[in-house]
Amino acid sequence: RTKRRFNVNLFTKKFYYVEQDCWISLNISAAGLRYINKVGLDAALNSAVAKGYCDWNNIKVIA
Template structure:
């Protein structure tokens, strides 16, 4: 399974780990993803999404249907 948010499209970033002696080695920054089930009352069914915590906050604020519509409109899905 890929480490990409289903709604926002957040993915792994690459950067440097910098030691005390200023030696730089490659590392990865992983997004904070969770598998979460959401109930869609319009369709009367549950869906499971792998979403970031920021997407969960957005869903809690505006609702799952509105969040999906916004992200589809924005083009990240």
């Protein structure tokens, strides 16, 4: 038998962050992408930072 691994379904996506008027790049899972579509980018980022999933320093701003 071989050990089966369940990896996270990650994407590198670019989003337009309206509140900051810039493009950002995020490594995000498929579930995170659905959550952003549901509540919006700003609410999802604030929720992720509040829960400790990411830090504002980890978010790449694309000029």
